[in-house]
Amino acid sequence: MSTSAFVDVIVERDVPVPMRDGVRLSADVYRPAKGGPCPVLLLRTPYNKADAQTMNYAHPQWYARRGYVVIVQDTRGRWTSEGEFAPYEHEAADGYDTIEWAASLPFAEKKVGMYGFSYCGAVQWLAAAEAPPHLACIAPGMIGSDAYQGKTYANGAFALAALQSWVLFAAQDTALRQGRGDWASELSAHYAGIHGFYKKLPLNEPPEPMKELAPYYADWLRRPLRDEYWAARSLRERYESIDVPALHIGGWYDLFIEGTLENFNCVRSRGASEHAREHQYLFVEPWFHMPWSRYVGELDFGPEAANRIDALQLAWFDWWLKDIRPDNPPPKVRYFEMGSNVWKEANDWPPERASRGEGRAAYYLRSACRANSVNGDGALSEHPAGEEYPDVFVYHPSIAVPAIGGRSGAVPELTPMGPKNQLPIEIRNDVLVYTSPPLDEDVAIAGEITLELYAATTAEDTDFVAKLVDVHPDGRAYNITEGIIRASYRHGLDKRVPVPSGETVRYEFSLGSAAAVFQKGHAIRLDVTSSLFPTFDRNPNRIANPGEVTEADFVTATQTIYHDAERPSRVWLPVVTTS
Template sequence: MAISAFVDVIVERDVPVPMRDGVRLYADVYRPAEGGPYPVLLLRTPYNKADAQTMNYAHPQWYARHGYVVIVQDTRGRWSSEGEFSPYQREGADGVDTIAWAADLPYAAEKVGMYGFSYCGAVQWLAAAEAPRQLACIAPGMIGSDAYQGKTYTNGAFALAAMQSWVMFAAQDTALRKGRGDWASELNAHYAGIHHFYKKLPLNDPPEPMKELAPYYTEWLRRPLRDDYWASRSLRERYESIRVPALHIGGWYDLFIEGTIENFNGVRGRGANAQAREHQYLFIEPWFHMPWSRYVGELDFGPEAANRIDILQLAWFDWWLKDIRPDEPPPKVRYFEMGRNVWREADSWPPAQASQGERRAAYYLRSASRANSINGDGELSTEPAGDEYPDVYVYHPSIAVPAIGGRSGAVPDLTPMGPKNQLPVEIRNDVLVYTSAPLVEDVAIAGEITFELYAATTAEDTDFVAKLVDVHPDGRAYNIAEGIIRASYRHGLDKRVPVPSGEIIRYAFSLGSVAAAFLKGHAIRLDVTSSLFPTFDRNPNRVANPGEITEADFATATQTIYHDAQRPSRVWLPVVYGT
């Protein structure tokens, strides 16, 4: 049945949905006034059902006018719903109960699809892992694969800005639910001044409202190793349970991009049935976490990067919920190539032409005397080094290098997000800057960037940070990707081993996945330093629990970066074409 753009929509608000334990979760229901039954689109959110994530998506009435029953539900312990909020803990069971309730509505067809991004993406996976028979497909946006790696921690470094800003926001609703308007006001004041709050130590002694209303925050800090606690909360452990097609939506500047890609590949390889394994699709824009737009950070990626997710999702749900198959089979992967600002298609990620070993290009760190800052002589070269002196800089956590843009989340004025000019930090002597000669032709990359670093430190623990940068002909330098490793985690995420003072150690870590073209006349740059604050917490240069550190624990680390024939520090780029 064709649906008119002028179809009347019935809206029912605060509809109770009973859970198996007697708790009632409340939902708003949007449906066409006439006809039916219609398939269901379900959005379960901890961020207020009345908002329905409309910062990024069309309003539920838009989907209802296209022939869907749209149900937007407050998750357990959030906004209008009963129960206590404990992130992710009951979302699987609650999702199953809600799906069964929705499919049984008199005006609903027994086919349910789910959408939503971030936490609302995670609840889709958690419900899908329970294999409810009425769930036909999902469209999770910008969500990770692991509760520890790439979310709460990355290679041992605590994701300070993302975690603190999220917890502080989430706790405000909990305060109001408990009748503590004073706590909500206090949290809001800290939220407004969060750039000052990031510096407050120790991390495990937050203001009383955070401590009382969000005990999970201090629990995360007590668990800096990836143990069974984290494994039990991770999606990557449950790919074998997924039985439905999924449209994975990601962004190159989103903090969850690696997890989004892992979810896509994980279900393709390990899904519970052929339908799931054969019908995973990946769609990657140049966006950060939110809002979704062609304008990201300081760059305009052009009209091709405009937000068309609702049209994409409508075709997706029409396919799996209404059996309206696309005229042409869609590509498994559609990704946006930054720089050229064009769309590419592939059958896999990474694209086949970038996954072959001979296409991985090594760019070597070089310097004649010192690579400190853009005033130094650091060079990024395809020619290996011979006999060269190492570069030396000093890191002290009291004067950490600030993160300018990048892959944090979730609000750009609160956390470091997106492409931004890196010159304000590249003038510092505690940032080593290695820049290629201007390119004589375009160099495009698509895949994972890895960094092989030979370094020594005088501290028992420290961080090493690397940032890939696109240098424009006029000198502006925009971050493309970034990575960090906490040295004491070099043997794995489940243990910490102090670093012997002065010992030269090989570190290998990822700067993440990306698709970007460095254009002719531009240059490729790699920045190396030891902090990315407040995206990550400041390493005190000691082996200590991140929640317990105070300024009294800060120590100085002298870092030596080697780049010679025996110790060839280099970044590996997945070149698609060019040299």
């Protein structure tokens, strides 16, 4: 089969694919006009098969010209497919049935690979867990491990921006399918004005079209604890069923990066066979959810960060579907190191290049008087404090600290995403700012950043938020990672326990994973506050269902952050050698 770009491609549109329950899903099929049979690439999407996720990937014809049958299918209840849309509910069975149907086509080899990111990555995992006989490999991009943690909630905080923007977008197709153009227009208007929409309370009383067309949104709000509902929808519960090689594609500013890393590590250790466990590969760029580019937020990560995913995937599928083995075995892990803007290779994640003990270096929160804002005297030090006064700030949900950049969603115009200068929020007194002296040498990190925080609050519940920030010599301050904990979840995600008023509580929570170099002359900074809006919902400082909260529930919380010999608040950085 020629791989010339001039190979003609036959396109068959709206091909019906029967499911076991009689529902027919619609697919577009792209295949080389001559030669064959050819192995199959399958992309199952709720976002319109005609689009085929071409914001990030090459068009299906590009893959077809290189010797593949490419099938792009609308998932159940979406666009041209029959059935009712219920997120993730039918994707395992529908994926299995589609894979086996594809393998039976007369122009197809009986080898199927899958690709796609976000929801289209989740459908790969759900299908793979059903062990369809003709699925040979997958390439899931930017998808998490758990339906609750890291997707719908984060340590109890509701992922407001990601979910509201997604539901408003998804429900528009449902409205059009039901002939409700008026509802589609209303949803589109809310989508366009989403920054005001985020502030509307209560969350469980959305506009009528959203309530009627996306009942799953109300289900998510009604279940703020991780229970059997979430477990039944999580890949985390299915690792032992995965029996295919997988290329895990992630981005350091993607909201699902922690789940991507977990999927890689857990299938390596718990997959169904040695074949699967031995053939998990991880590839992490500095990107956010979309689009994929060297330009992320306000930073240019250089030519090495350009989007070359299609070439990577082509080599992957050639290996597993055409038995064209690479000349040299690829590394298990390839990751982009931000700051130095170079690629690194490793056998594991996190890499075994620790320079200090187990690689965890403590940087202590310090202040002489008050760390409030960038105008204060907060410091980040490698030396623990002796006796120091705590830092105090006030959080009221009506004036929540806005999220600038970060890992909140899918569309940078609608949700806070990527690296951005944090100075506009660091001038606020309800943000504590702890900054190291300018560095005498590069400090490289690769792994998970965690915060050990000793704090008291006057409220029965509240949030604590922290960001790791790279401060440039000219004062610009770019976020690297962020994390949140809802205080009432400090004993686990399956229960809420009030916080004793004024009592010092030790919190330990993740700020996420990263690979980055703080360069010589830069400084390391930690920002601490109590809100990250609209990335997460505003905690009213009371224990309440997130869907039922109104402005009348808002109360003020006075927060005290301790950093002394007995209460050494500190951020743990996974410091590695730079060799």
